[in-house]
Amino acid sequence: MSSVRPSRRSSSRAHPRPRRLGPGDRLFLTVAVGIPLLALLVFVWLPALSSIGLSFTGWDGLTLSDIHWAGLDNYHQILTNYPPFWPAVRHNVVWLLFTALLPTPFGVFLAYQLDRKIRFSRVYQTAIFMPMVLSLAVVGFIWEIIYNPDTGLLDGALGRHIDWLGDPHLNLWAVLVASGWRHTGYIMILYLAGLKGVDPALKEAAALDGANGRQTFMRVVLPALKPVNIIVLVVTVMESLRAFDIVYVLGGGTGSKPGMELLSLLITDNIIGESSHIGYGSALAVLLLLVSLAAIGAFLVQTFRKEDQ
Amino acid sequence: MTVTATPPAHRSRPALTRTASAPRGPRRQTGRHIMLGGIALLWLVPLLWAVYTSLRPYADTTQHGYLSWPHSIGLQNFSDAWSQSGMPHFFWNSVLITIPAVLGTLLFAAAVAFFVSRFDFRWNVVLLMLFTAGNLLPAQVLITPLFRLYLLIPLPSWMSDSLLVYNSLWGIIFIHIAYQCGFCTFVLSNYMRTIPKEIFEAAVVDGAPAWRQFLQIVLPLCRPAFAALATLESIWIYNDFFWSLALIETGDKRPVTSALANLQGQYFTNPNLIAAGALMTAIPTLLVYFALQRQFISGLTIGSGKG
Numbered sequence: 204m205s206s207v208r209p210s211r212r213s214s215s216r217a218h219p220r221p222r223r224l225g226p227g228d229r230l231f232l233t234v235a236v237g238i239p240l241l242a243l244l245v246f247v248w249l250p251a252l253s254s255i256g257l258s259f260t261g262w263d264g265l266t267l268s269d270i271h272w273a274g275l276d277n278y279h280q281i282l283t284n285y286p287p288f289w290p291a292v293r294h295n296v297v298w299l300l301f302t303a304l305l306p307t308p309f310g311v312f313l314a315y316q317l318d319r320k321i322r323f324s325r326v327y328q329t330a331i332f333m334p335m336v337l338s339l340a341v342v343g344f345i346w347e348i349i350y351n352p353d354t355g356l357l358d359g360a361l362g363r364h365i366d367w368l369g370d371p372h373l374n375l376w377a378v379l380v381a382s383g384w385r386h387t388g389y390i391m392i393l394y395l396a397g398l399k400g401v402d403p404a405l406k407e408a409a410a411l412d413g414a415n416g417r418q419t420f421m422r423v424v425l426p427a428l429k430p431v432n433i434i435v436l437v438v439t440v441m442e443s444l445r446a447f448d449i450v451y452v453l454g455g456g457t458g459s460k461p462g463m464e465l466l467s468l469l470i471t472d473n474i475i476g477e478s479s480h481i482g483y484g485s486a487l488a489v490l491l492l493l494v495s496l497a498a499i500g501a502f503l504v505q506t507f508r509k510e511d512q
Numbered sequence: 513m514t515v516t517a518t519p520p521a522h523r524s525r526p527a528l529t530r531t532a533s534a535p536r537g538p539r540r541q542t543g544r545h546i547m548l549g550g551i552a553l554l555w556l557v558p559l560l561w562a563v564y565t566s567l568r569p570y571a572d573t574t575q576h577g578y579l580s581w582p583h584s585i586g587l588q589n590f591s592d593a594w595s596q597s598g599m600p601h602f603f604w605n606s607v608l609i610t611i612p613a614v615l616g617t618l619l620f621a622a623a624v625a626f627f628v629s630r631f632d633f634r635w636n637v638v639l640l641m642l643f644t645a646g647n648l649l650p651a652q653v654l655i656t657p658l659f660r661l662y663l664l665i666p667l668p669s670w671m672s673d674s675l676l677v678y679n680s681l682w683g684i685i686f687i688h689i690a691y692q693c694g695f696c697t698f699v700l701s702n703y704m705r706t707i708p709k710e711i712f713e714a715a716v717v718d719g720a721p722a723w724r725q726f727l728q729i730v731l732p733l734c735r736p737a738f739a740a741l742a743t744l745e746s747i748w749i750y751n752d753f754f755w756s757l758a759l760i761e762t763g764d765k766r767p768v769t770s771a772l773a774n775l776q777g778q779y780f781t782n783p784n785l786i787a788a789g790a791l792m793t794a795i796p797t798l799l800v801y802f803a804l805q806r807q808f809i810s811g812l813t814i815g816s817g818k819g
Contacts, residue, residue: 228722232631235623235726239693240639242620246658246690247646253657264660316548321541323549329805330552333559336801336808337794338751338769344776344790345562348783355783356561359579384558389812396813437648445650448753456773467652471758474656484656492653499648503641506698 254492257485264474264481277486285483291464294375298382298465299443306383307439310390315420317391318398328395332388339385343452346381350453368453371462378453378463385449386442390435397431398424433505440498444491447471466491566590566787573784589788597779599768599792606750606767606796608681613688614745618738620689621696626726628697629704630712640701647694651754658687662759679761687759688749696741699811703737704730740811743804747797768793 224232261273281288313331317324334342349356350367358365367377401424409419425432447467454460459468466487473484565578567585576583593599624643628636662678672680707730715725731738756770763774772793780786801808 225721231721231723231726232627235723236627236639239620239624239697240642242686242690243643243646243693245661246687247649247654247694248642250654250657250661251646251649253661254653257657313548313551316544319544321544321548323545327548327552329802331555332809333798333801334555336747336797338753338797340751340753340769340772341790341794344772344786345558348565348787349558349561351783354573354578356579359577381558384555388555392809393813396809441648441650445652447652451753451757452773456776467650470652470655474659474758481656481660488653488656491650495648495650495653499645502648503645506644507637507641 251492254485254488257481258489260482260485262481273482277482281483281486281490287459287464287469288487291459291466291469294463294465295443295446297375298379298446299440301379302383302386302443303436303439306386307390307435310387311394311435313387313391314394314398315424317395328392332392334385335388335392337385339448340452342381342385343449346377346384346449347453350377368455374453374460374462378450381453382446382449386439389438389442393435393438394428394431397428397434400431401427430505433501437498437502437505441495444495444498562787562791565784566791568784570782570784578783589784590792593780593785593788593792597775597789598764599771599775599789601764602766602768602771603796605681605765605771606769609684609688609756609767610746610750613685613692613749614742616685616689617692617696617745617749618741620693621700621741622731622734622738623726624693624697625700625704626730629701629707630722630725630730640697643694643697645694647691647698651691654691655754655758659758674761678759679765681760681765683759684752684756684767687755688752692745692749696745699741700734700737703734707733736810739804740807743800743807744811747800747808750797 257270258277259272259274260270261276262270313327317328337345347368348354350358352358352364352366352369355367357367365373368374405423405427406419409423414422445467446465450463450465450468451458454463454468458472459465470484470487470491473480473487564582565573566589567587568582569584569586569588572583573580624639627633628640659678662683663676665677666675667677667680667682669675671682674680677683677686711729712725715729720728750767751769752767753770753773756766757773760766760770763771766774772789775789776786780789
C-alpha cells in the first residue's frame, strides 16, 4: 500500500493514457481466463448443449456408435407413452406454487419483522436460517424420523398411524413441508439484506405523510426492492426446478416413487440403473432446461441491464 | 433513538418521559417477540427431535416409545455410528473433495473476475453472463452427457484406480470447480469493481505486469469477499449430494453426505442411529455456521444485494 500511495498522486496529475498490453500480460490473461473458461465450457456448457442433441437420438448408452437419429420420437414417447411424465410435471408445478405461495412470502414477512430494531433479532435469524446450512440429504433424514409411521414424532403426537411418506396422496406435501422449512430461512436472509439496503429516509418520509406500517411496506419499500424481489423470484423458481436430494432421500433412495415423481428424478431414473434411456433422459433435461432458461433470463436481464448503460 | 430525539424541554422531567415512552414501545414488541420466538422454536423442533432421538439408546425407545421421557441418555449412538459404518473414511473423502474444490473455485473465479473487471474487452459482459448462467443451470440438465463424458476421459492410475474421471474424486472436484465458478466470478467481479482504478494506474506506472497486479493488489484487497465465499462454498460443496451420487459408482469413494444414503439400512438400522449419523454429518457445517455466520450470510447476500 505504501508503495502505491506516492505514485497514485502522480497518476492523478497525468491523465492515464490508453496502453497496449505487453506479451507477458497477454499470456497471463489468456491463461487466467482460458483455463477457467475451458473448464466451464467442457464440464458445464458442453453437457448442457449435448443434452439438446442427445434428446433427438436413441441410445442405450453402451457404445458411441450405437447412437442413432430418432427425431422427435423421444418427445413424442414422453408426452404420450411415459406414465410418470405428467405426474412429474404436475408435481413440479405444485412444488413451485407451494414454495412461491407459502415459504417465500413467509420468509419475506419474517425479514420485515426482523428488520425493525428488535432485540434478539440475531437469535431468531440464527434459528430460522439454520436448516439452510444443513445439506438436503441431512434434512431428509431429520424429517424421516419425524414422519416415520411407527417411530416418528408426528404420528406419536397425533396418536394416529399415517404413513406420511408412503401414501401417494400425502407424501408430496410431507416433502414440501420439509423443503419449505429450509426455504423460508433462505428467503428471509436474502430479503433482510435487501431491506437493510433501503434508504431509511424513504420510510421516514412515508411515515411523515401518515402512511401506516403496511402502506409503507406495500407502496414504498416493496417497489424500492425490485431487484431483490426478482432475485427471490428466481431463487424460488430455480430451487423448485432443482429439487432432488430431499425427495430422493425421503423417497427411500431408489429414484422416483409414486406420488413424488419430479422431472429431476425422472432424468436420473433414465441414466442410472440397468435400462438407460439416454434419449429419454436428455429430452426430459431439455424440457427442464427450457423452463429454467426463463428464470435464468430474468436474472441476467435484471443483473446486467445496468452494465450496458 | 428516543433519547437523542427528545426535545430539551423534556429534559426537566426525565423520569416522566422514560415512563411515558417505555410502555408503548415494549408492549408492542412483546407480541412480536412471542411470535418470533414461537416461530424460531418451531423451526428448531425437527433438529431438537433428531438430537433427542440420537441421545437415547435403542432399547430405551423400543421399550417406552419414541415420544416418552428418557430413562437413559448417552452418546452411544454416536460412537456406534462413527465406528461401525466407516464414517471417518467418508469424512476424509469429503475433506479431499471440499478443500481442493473450494480453492480451485476461488482461484479460477478470481482470475476471471480480475479479467472482466480490470480490462474493458468487448466480450466481457458475454463472458460474465456465460459464467453466471452456467451456475444457474439445474444440475440434472448436465448430468446425462456429463456422466457419459466422464466415462470417456481417461486419468492415469495414480489419480484414479478406475482409470477414468468417472468414479474418481477428481471428477467430483472438476465439476464442483466448473459449476461453482460462475457464482464466485459474479460476486468477485462485483467486488473488484469497487477497487479504485487509480490503484491499477499507479501499478502500471510502476511497471507492474498484470500477474503482479492480480497477485499483489487484487487478491489481498479481496480478502473479505474470499472469506465470505470460502465459507459459503465449503458448506455448499460439503453438502453436495447429487454429483457424487451420480458420478461415483462405488460407495466407499463417496463423501459423507451422499454416503449417508447408502449407510441407511446397511449400518443405520434404527432411527436412533440414523439421527446420530445425520447429526454427525451436519456438525462440520453447523460449526462453520456458528463460527462464521457473518461471512456465510454476507457471501449469500453479496451477489443479490448488489443487484
